[in-house]
Amino acid sequence: MPITYYIFLAVIIFCIGVTGVLTRRNSIIVFMCIELMLNAVNLLLVAFSKMHHQRMLVLDAANVTAGTESQLFVFFIMVVAAAEVSVGLAIIVMMYRAVHSVDINFLNRLKN
Amino acid sequence: MDKTQFMFWFLSALAVFSSLMVITRKNPVYSVLFLIITFFAISGHYVLMNAQFLAIVNIIVYAGAIMVLFLFVLMLMNLNKESEQQKNKYLLWSGAIAGGMLMVIMIAALNTTEPAVISQPGAGQIGLIKNLGTKLFTEYVVPFEISSILFLSAMVGAVVLGKKGD
The missing domain is CATH 1.20.5 (Single alpha-helices involved in coiled-coils or other helix-helix interfaces)
Structure with missing residues (x-):
């Protein structure tokens, strides 16, 4: 599988996420599109890790852990995304309690 | 076309289709459900690239925990009745065109004539x-x-x- 296929797939999913952030008005869906973009980046990191692993195996067949680092990066991205979602949804719930809407047109000011 | 290639194209089509559905559905609950399908497709890609641990973590953390959180918040708010108001059509089209332009430019910039090939996706044990x-x-x-x-x-x-x- 050429690496460009994975790059194109990740770019397409990332741009779908960007389009969703730009066009949708519901702040929860905007948040979900951000998750989509994070996942596209994760997919690309794993693909590059696999490619690097194969390159390193050609040089040194005993080095079976080459390319593990980027999978750990993906792991940490998931950790940060989970923390981000919990705080972000708490903010959205708080805002919904204040203005009874999650439309981002109402959320263009911080005060009230 | 062997089994791996078939799975790659199937999972890619599933991921792109369901992520398009995420941003086009009016009802946010459907968006959440399609996003879960997208995450499962991406987990399938991880399995194809021999990253089994990440695939399981992706399903547990994203499809299991985060999406349930989204679903809970959506159902607590009860937004199903009121569909979101689109302010004007031009905003929607400009957003779609901007995203499409970004995609075209990135694909054109990253399109190399001699790509590196992941020759044995199932081999190895990094995952x-x-x-x-x-x-x-x-x-x-x-x-x-x-x-x-x-x-x-x-x-x-x-x-x-x-x-x-x-």
């Missing part, structure tokens, strides 16, 4: 828990501990934000 865990608890133990502090602060922040009254 096994043993290798990942050894690396995580020796070289990356400090970021691991820092992420636990991040979780603690996120938990405190969510509780403080979600508390009623002030």
Whole structure:
């Protein structure tokens, strides 16, 4: 599988996420599109890790852990995304309690 | 076309289709369900690239925990009746065109004539828990501990934000 296929797939999913952030008005869906973009980046990191692993195996067949680092990066991205979602949804719930809407047109000011 | 290639195209088509559905559905609950399908497709890609641990973590954390959180918040708010108001059509079209332009430009910029090839997607053992865990608890133990502090602060922040009254 050429690496460009994975790059194109990740770019397409990332741009779908960007389009969703730009066009949708519901702040929860905007948040979900951000998750989509994070996942596209994760997919690309794993693909590059696999490619690097194969390159390193050609040089040194005993080095079976080459390319593990980027999978750990993906792991940490998931950790940060989970923390981000919990705080972000708490903010959205708080805002919904204040203005009874999650439309981002109402959320263009911080005060009230 | 062998089995791996077939799975690659199938999972790619599924991921792109369901992520398009995420941004086009009017009902947010459907968006959440399609996003779960997208995450499963991406987990399938991880399995194809021999990253089994990440595939399982992706399903447990994203499809299991985060999406349930989204679903809970959506159902608590009961937004199903009121569909979102689109302010004007031009805003929608300009957003779609901007996203499409970004996609075209990035694909054109990253299109190399002689790509590197992942020749044996199923071979190798980088994704096994043993290798990942050894690396995580020796070289990356400090970021691991820092992420636990991040979780603690996120938990405190969510509780403080979600508390009623002030």
